[in-house]
Amino acid sequence: MNLAGLPAISLPVALSNSGLPIGVQLVVGFGQDADLLAYAAVIGGNPGSSLSSVTG
Known part of the structure; x- marks a missing residue:
């Protein structure tokens, strides 16, 4: 969001069943x-x- 000048953050929240x-x-x-x-x-x-870990 740099171009728009808006504050942003990315967070890891889980792992898929395959570990991604x-x-x-x-x-x-x-x-x-x-x-x-x-x-x-x-x-x-x-x-x-x-x-x-995400299940499903």
Whole structure:
């Protein structure tokens, strides 16, 4: 989102059954950097924890 100047972050959220990473990208409005970091903290959980595995 660099071209638009919007704050963005990508987070790994899980692993597929085949071990590939699954991620999510969050984008917020201009000047909402603190909100973005707060959302990322909720989704990301503890930085030291391992990724969960997706079943199905």
